[in-house]
Amino acid sequence: MAKDPESLEVCCEPLLAGALSSAEAEDLAAVFKVLSDPARLRLLSMVAAAGESCACELVEPVGRSQPTVSHHLAALTEAGLLSRERRGRWVWYQIVPARFTALQRALAPQPRATSPIDSVGGNSPVTI
Amino acid sequence: MAKDPESLEVCCEPLLAGALSSAEAEDLAAVFKVLSDPARLRLLSMVAAAGESCACELVEPVGRSQPTVSHHLAALTEAGLLSRERRGRWVWYQIVPARFTALQRALAPQPRATSPIDSVGGNSPVTI
Numbered sequence: 001m002a003k004d005p006e007s008l009e010v011c012c013e014p015l016l017a018g019a020l021s022s023a024e025a026e027d028l029a030a031v032f033k034v035l036s037d038p039a040r041l042r043l044l045s046m047v048a049a050a051g052e053s054c055a056c057e058l059v060e061p062v063g064r065s066q067p068t069v070s071h072h073l074a075a076l077t078e079a080g081l082l083s084r085e086r087r088g089r090w091v092w093y094q095i096v097p098a099r100f101t102a103l104q105r106a107l108a109p110q111p112r113a114t115s116p117i118d119s120v121g122g123n124s125p126v127t128i
Numbered sequence: 129m130a131k132d133p134e135s136l137e138v139c140c141e142p143l144l145a146g147a148l149s150s151a152e153a154e155d156l157a158a159v160f161k162v163l164s165d166p167a168r169l170r171l172l173s174m175v176a177a178a179g180e181s182c183a184c185e186l187v188e189p190v191g192r193s194q195p196t197v198s199h200h201l202a203a204l205t206e207a208g209l210l211s212r213e214r215r216g217r218w219v220w221y222q223i224v225p226a227r228f229t230a231l232q233r234a235l236a237p238q239p240r241a242t243s244p245i246d247s248v249g250g251n252s253p254v255t256i
Contacts, residue, residue, distance in 0.1 A: 015172055015176070016173060016176035016228065017177075019174050019177045020173040025170045025173070029166040029169050032163040032169075033161075036157050036164045038154045039153070041148055041157050042148050042153045044144065046147050048143070048144035048145070049145075049146050097237035100144065101237055103235050107231050107232050108228070109225035
């Protein structure tokens with residue numbers, strides 16, 4: 001479903017399981033950079049809420065120009081977070097769930113050796 | 129353990145569970161922005177690998193100047209990703225696991241109503 005499955009291979013090393021190499025840190029930072037724009041996060045959330053979205057229906061709610069929205073959608077697609085499919089005159093976008101799962105794993109607060117389920121479940125041993 | 133527990137309240141709405149408001153998107157984007165620098169990711173990974181780290185021992189492996197490392201550590205602490213504690217003449221840093229768990233939840237590929245365990249387990253229904 002993702003148009004750019006190779007990019008899924010690049011990212012994402014677990015951030016907290018051991019010292020990252022420079023290359024690993026750059027790959028992971030690049031994905032976070034794509035996510036560091038509020039308009040892009042709103043676009044992702046709108047596509048997720050709709051199941052799939054045409055670019056044409058995203059311009060108005062996000063309150064940006066059509067070229068800006070197209071640019072953001074292209075960046076999100078290139079980062080493997082959205083997949084795109086042309087149908088007739090419109091391009092439709094969907095979330096790529098595996099990419100978000102990979103990011104979740106990269107952010108696991110415990111080393112990879114422990115179960116990732118423990119780190120996402122509600123009863124973590126952390127005292128805050 | 130976190131010195132700035134209030135910041136944990138601000139972030140992080142689930143990105144893919146429904147359309148984010150502008151304010152929610154800005155809060156979440158701000159955290160990703162802090163994570164969008166490779167040197168900061170390397171610092172986080174080094175602190176995690178060591179359990180806790182003194183700023184003094186992070187300068188050389190990350191290959192940046194002491195003021196630059198201090199700036200990055202301050203940004204990571206302000207974002208609630210690191211906690212800091214002064215002991216004698218040095219400041220020691222630790223990962224704030226709950227902050228990473230919150231980010232993992234924000235990136236869950238399914239709406240919050242479904243179990244977060246399903247979204248992190250290896251057998252997602254996604255075809256990539």
